Amino acid sequence: MTTNLRETAARLLAEGTVQLVLGWERGTLPLRTTPLFAREPGEAGRLVYDPTCDQNLAGYLGRVKEERVALIARPCEARALVEQVRENRIDRDRVLAIGLPCSGRISRSALASRLTGRVIREGRLAADRLVVAGDDWREEFPWTEVLDPVCRGCRLPDPGIYWAAPEGAVPPEGDRFAEFDRRRSLSPEQRRDEFRQAAERCLACYACRQACPMCSCAECITDRTAPAWLGPAADPSDTMLFHLVRAMHLAGRCVDCGACARACPVGVDLRHLHLALEREGSERFDHCPGLDPASRPLVGGFRPDDREEFIL
Amino acid sequence: MNPYLPHLAIIEDVIPETASHDVKTFRVAFAEPEVRAGFRYEPGQFAEVSVIGAGEAPISITSSPTQEGYLEFAVKRAGVMTTAMHHARPGDYLGIRGPYGNHFPYREMEGKNVVFIAGGIGLAPLRSLVTFVLAPANRERYGAVSIIYGARSPGDLVFKWELERWGQRDDLDLEVTVDRGDAAWQGRVGFVPQVLRELAPRPDNTVTVTCGPPVMIKFVLQDLEKLGFTPDQVITTLEMRMKCGIGKCGRCNIGARYVCQDGPVFTYEQLQKMPAEY
Amino acid sequence: MKDSPALAVFLTCDQVPRVLAASAGRGSTWVAAGRGEESGFVPYRPGLCLAREAGPTRHTLKALFFPRAEVLFGYEIVDGVPRLHPACSPDRPAVVFGARPCDARALVLLDPVFEEPPHVDGLWGGRRQAITLVGMGCERPGPACFCPAVGGDPLGEEGLDVLMVPVEGGYVVRPLTERGRAWTEPLELPAARPDQEAAAEATAARARERLGAPPAVDLQAALGRHFEHPLWDRLHERCLGCAACTYLCPTCHCFDVGDEDGRRWRRWDSCMFPTFTLHASGHNPRTGGKERMRQRLMHKFCYYPERRGRPACVGCGRCVEICPANLDLRSVLAQLEGVQA
Numbered sequence: 015m016t017t018n019l020r021e022t023a024a025r026l027l028a029e030g031t032v033q034l035v036l037g038w039e040r041g042t043l044p045l046r047t048t049p050l051f052a053r054e055p056g057e058a059g060r061l062v063y064d065p066t067c068d069q070n071l072a073g074y075l076g077r078v079k080e081e082r083v084a085l086i087a088r089p090c091e092a093r094a095l096v097e098q099v100r101e102n103r104i105d106r107d108r109v110l111a112i113g114l115p116c117s118g119r120i121s122r123s124a125l126a127s128r129l130t131g132r133v134i135r136e137g138r139l140a141a142d143r144l145v146v147a148g149d150d151w152r153e154e155f156p157w158t159e160v161l162d163p164v165c166r167g168c169r170l171p172d173p174g175i176y177w178a179a180p181e182g183a184v185p186p187e188g189d190r191f192a193e194f195d196r197r198r199s200l201s202p203e204q205r206r207d208e209f210r211q212a213a214e215r216c217l218a219c220y221a222c223r224q225a226c227p228m229c230s231c232a233e234c235i236t237d238r239t240a241p242a243w244l245g246p247a248a249d250p251s252d253t254m255l256f257h258l259v260r261a262m263h264l265a266g267r268c269v270d271c272g273a274c275a276r277a278c279p280v281g282v283d284l285r286h287l288h289l290a291l292e293r294e295g296s297e298r299f300d301h302c303p304g305l306d307p308a309s310r311p312l313v314g315g316f317r318p319d320d321r322e323e324f325i326l
Numbered sequence: 327m328n329p330y331l332p333h334l335a336i337i338e339d340v341i342p343e344t345a346s347h348d349v350k351t352f353r354v355a356f357a358e359p360e361v362r363a364g365f366r367y368e369p370g371q372f373a374e375v376s377v378i379g380a381g382e383a384p385i386s387i388t389s390s391p392t393q394e395g396y397l398e399f400a401v402k403r404a405g406v407m408t409t410a411m412h413h414a415r416p417g418d419y420l421g422i423r424g425p426y427g428n429h430f431p432y433r434e435m436e437g438k439n440v441v442f443i444a445g446g447i448g449l450a451p452l453r454s455l456v457t458f459v460l461a462p463a464n465r466e467r468y469g470a471v472s473i474i475y476g477a478r479s480p481g482d483l484v485f486k487w488e489l490e491r492w493g494q495r496d497d498l499d500l501e502v503t504v505d506r507g508d509a510a511w512q513g514r515v516g517f518v519p520q521v522l523r524e525l526a527p528r529p530d531n532t533v534t535v536t537c538g539p540p541v542m543i544k545f546v547l548q549d550l551e552k553l554g555f556t557p558d559q560v561i562t563t564l565e566m567r568m569k570c571g572i573g574k575c576g577r578c579n580i581g582a583r584y585v586c587q588d589g590p591v592f593t594y595e596q597l598q599k600m601p602a603e604y
Numbered sequence: 605m606k607d608s609p610a611l612a613v614f615l616t617c618d619q620v621p622r623v624l625a626a627s628a629g630r631g632s633t634w635v636a637a638g639r640g641e642e643s644g645f646v647p648y649r650p651g652l653c654l655a656r657e658a659g660p661t662r663h664t665l666k667a668l669f670f671p672r673a674e675v676l677f678g679y680e681i682v683d684g685v686p687r688l689h690p691a692c693s694p695d696r697p698a699v700v701f702g703a704r705p706c707d708a709r710a711l712v713l714l715d716p717v718f719e720e721p722p723h724v725d726g727l728w729g730g731r732r733q734a735i736t737l738v739g740m741g742c743e744r745p746g747p748a749c750f751c752p753a754v755g756g757d758p759l760g761e762e763g764l765d766v767l768m769v770p771v772e773g774g775y776v777v778r779p780l781t782e783r784g785r786a787w788t789e790p791l792e793l794p795a796a797r798p799d800q801e802a803a804a805e806a807t808a809a810r811a812r813e814r815l816g817a818p819p820a821v822d823l824q825a826a827l828g829r830h831f832e833h834p835l836w837d838r839l840h841e842r843c844l845g846c847a848a849c850t851y852l853c854p855t856c857h858c859f860d861v862g863d864e865d866g867r868r869w870r871r872w873d874s875c876m877f878p879t880f881t882l883h884a885s886g887h888n889p890r891t892g893g894k895e896r897m898r899q900r901l902m903h904k905f906c907y908y909p910e911r912r913g914r915p916a917c918v919g920c921g922r923c924v925e926i927c928p929a930n931l932d933l934r935s936v937l938a939q940l941e942g943v944q945a
């Protein structure tokens with residue numbers, strides 16, 4: 015698959031169909047990848063594609079200047095692209111989405127807890143096996159044991175968004191709402207405490223926001239000084255406010271790619287805030303983000319038959 | 327030692343400067359007599375001024391050390407703290423810490439002619455040096471003194487009361503200009519660089535001191551070069567976003583220079599060696 | 605003032621809890637504890653899981669001396685007259701146990717920033733003065749570590765009062781200062797035997813070999829020449845513009861100041877944010893992501909060295925480890941070193 019991908023990318027660049035291919039290449043640490051901005055056909059030879067591809071590349075689309083861009087697109091990137099197109103943030107014809115079948119991604123935090131913090135010196139994938147080794151240990155197991163929970167029950171968007179649709183994609187089975195449902199079963203106090211603990215850990219570094227392909231505001235509320243929404247005291251109520259505002263701004267737009275949680279340097283995962291809104295949208299308004307570029311926005315779209323029993 | 331703790335000062339007078347009142351001059355005196363007696367500064371230095379509860383901002387000390395017993399700050403309403411300051415009245419309290427930064431090289435300038443070139447509120451930092459140079463004890467140490475000052479419109483000129491006093495002196499050549507005049511305006515109309523080209527000061531034994539909006543500075547520098555001024559004869563004072571004022575918060579650097587400590591006064595010669603990040 | 609190495613003592617692994625309990629009995633003792641993204645420095649309590657990973661903890665030692673937010677002073681306004689209350693001295697640890705040599709060295713790099721006259725920052729200085737730093741040498745540097753490249757060493761002593769060198773079965777414990785001796789002596793540990801000393805040397809040799817020799821490049825000069833190099837356009841494009849690297853860097857010290865709830869605070873801030881340099885007028889001297897990333901690197905490897913003679917990086921590799929884009933400082937620097945002027 016990687017060979018094919020490299021060839022296709024090199025050809026698109028050589029023929030001038032696109033001026034940039036956005037993909038991944040090997041990173042500098044075991045089991046890490048890093049975004050590749052390939053502009054020369056020769057650079058396409060560095061492309062890789064496997065379950066260690068971690069970031070959501072669609073986040074870079076708004077930053078690059080090239081006239082036409084090929085985007086290596088898993089369903090995560092494709093769903094984000096759908097939303098960006100729907101919001102007129104990107105011209106659909108500017109992007110050639112090269113769809114690749116995805117069977118899920120490795121969660122670095124799941125891997126870290128499985129290895130109980132032991133440092134990985136070497137890691138590689140051999141078919142469906144993950145081989146990891148440290149100073150005086152070595153382990154091998156199916157990589158799906160450390161599958162990113164986001165990937166369970168993944169959704170593929172409208173094939174119309176692809177330039178080359180992924181063939182033979184078999185999304186991992188399961189329920190991406192599992193953790194969300196566990197939280198739902200907790201008491202409001204327990205949920206509040208969990209949220210508060212996360213907010214206390216949050217450094218307000220905004221890696222989550224920056225890694226998010228849908229966080230597109232030119233100026234975030236955190237940048238405002240008059241009034242300053244987040245005070246200098248760094249109170250957890252400030253980070254709570256930030257995450258709640260972020261979730262609300264992403265209502266009906268979050269494509270549940272999990273990039274925010276993966277980006278956080280201190281392990282804050284607040285995906286459930288977004289899932290709560292996603293579920294509201296789907297149950298009440300039959301809305302599903304990231305699947306259809308022609309759909310109406312969840313917030314800001316109105317139909318006479320919308321349910322409105324919550325309006326007093 | 328807590329270098330962030332300000333001294334309290336009481337506002338004695340508030341003078342609205344511009345027609346829209348977006349610039350006001352505040353005359354303040356320290357609340358404690360020892361601080362009042364001990365606060366020494368040089369023309370070109372700034373202070374961190376606070377409205378307690380609203381924040382702090384770096385403001386040039388526009389008064390001169392030759393004026394004893396009080397300090398003056400001319401403040402443009404820009405954001406949170408400066409807006410709060412604009413609401414203050416005589417008798418209200420401010421916090422002041424400083425003085426910070428380097429100062430105009432007034433000793434090295436002795437014996438030379440001085441040309442001041444200012445635009446808008448850029449006159450505020452220069453005024454300290456103008457007053458210093460014009461003080462009876464200092465005036466004879468300097469050659470001819472001229473001031474070219476401009477603003478967008480007559481209503482945007484600051485320190486009009488001071489300009490009137492300066493205009494009456496015969497040991498000073500004052501040229502005031504506005505980009506656009508109005509019905510009542512009798513003076514010059516034209517941009518500062520135009521006036522500079524017209525007056526064409528001679529570079530020999532002369533220094534220029536300039537401060538104003540970035541576009542003005544850009545053209546003034548070009549024109550001074552054409553008039554034969556070398557970069558070391560051009561002195562300016564810079565603005566950068568600041569917080570601590572004392573080289574700790576890492577905010578105000580241009581290359582390896584911290585504007586709060588190594589500046590805000592630089593010669594054009596120094597600026598040319600720094601990255602153009604200001 | 606250094607002691608002769610002959611005074612080194614030996615601590616077995618199972619004595620560690622006793623030693624920590626004794627230290628905590630004498631004064632507030634903080635330890636490097638926890639795993640992965642939650643690891644950092646916390647007050648000692650029995651049963652705590654000590655950090656044992658290769659490389660440094662995720663959270664920095666700097667945060668004990670320069671917390672994410674701290675009060676500069678308190679204020680109240682009574683009948684229109686403000687009253688200011690200097691910050692009460694915050695709780696400070698007397699002993700920190702388990703800091704890596706890179707983290708200790710970072711404090712030494714920050715000391716002049718905060719304490720250089722005439723503006724001495726007593727908030728930093730006060731905490732620094734009273735501390736005994738018991739460091740844990742690195743037996744197995746982490747995959748992101750590169751301390752030798754920036755003048756450090758996995759068994760470096762700079763900034764530490766005591767250095768512990770891990771060997772089979774325990775640690776060779778070397779008091780390095782008066783304060784270090786005052787911490788070690790009451791523990792009444794046996795002197796390290798020559799074979800244990802030799803094992804400590806072997807630990808050091810292994811760790812150094814793993815890290816490799818520092819590159820023989822004048823990085824400061826290279827960066828100084830390449831400020832305008834077009835390579836920056838490519839280098840920065842993966843950078844997301846978050847502040848993870850700066851907030852978790854042990855030498856980054858930028859902060860913001862503001863008033864809230866009757867207090868004036870300082871809070872970490874980052875040169876990676878556009879608002880960092882934004883003037884109230886709307887003008888911004890650093891216009892984009894390229895300029896901001898360049899500033900971060902230039903500050904560490906060019907501007908700071910220009911003022912203080914060595915880089916403001918200790919090679920802890922935290923930024924390498926946490927960057928969501930795996931934008932690796934080491935390869936960025938290598939590329940900049942490699943370009944021709």
Ligand SMILES: Cc1cc2nc3c(=O)[nH]c(=O)nc-3n(C[C@H](O)[C@H](O)[C@H](O)COP(=O)(O)OP(=O)(O)OC[C@H]3O[C@@H](n4cnc5c(N)ncnc54)[C@H](O)[C@@H]3O)c2cc1C
Pocket residue numbers: 239240372381382383384385386387399400401402403404405406407408409447450451564565566567568569590882883884885
């Ligand atoms: C050395 C120096 C001298 C100055 N002298 C004067 C003067 O005499 N008169 C005058 O009106 N203005 C002066 N300024 C500009 C003045 O500091 C800003 O307009 C002011 O900080 C805006 O603060 P704010 O709280 O109202 O704005 P906000 O937009 O709310 O700013 C929040 C904070 O950002 C910082 N900040 C924002 N803009 C600037 C800026 N341009 N420069 C520095 N810090 C900034 C401040 O710390 C401020 O508290 C000077 C700036 C410097 C660096």
Ligand code: SF4
Pocket residue numbers: 215216217218219220221222223277278279280281282
């Ligand atoms: S990435 Fe993590 S630490 Fe940073 S702002 Fe987001 S939740 Fe907070």
Ligand code: SF4
Pocket residue numbers: 849852853854855856904916917918919920921922923924933
């Ligand atoms: S720049 Fe990176 S490697 Fe260097 S001290 Fe900071 S976090 Fe550590």
Ligand code: FES
Pocket residue numbers: 567568569570571572573574575576577578579584585586587
């Ligand atoms: S204003 Fe803080 S370093 Fe200059």
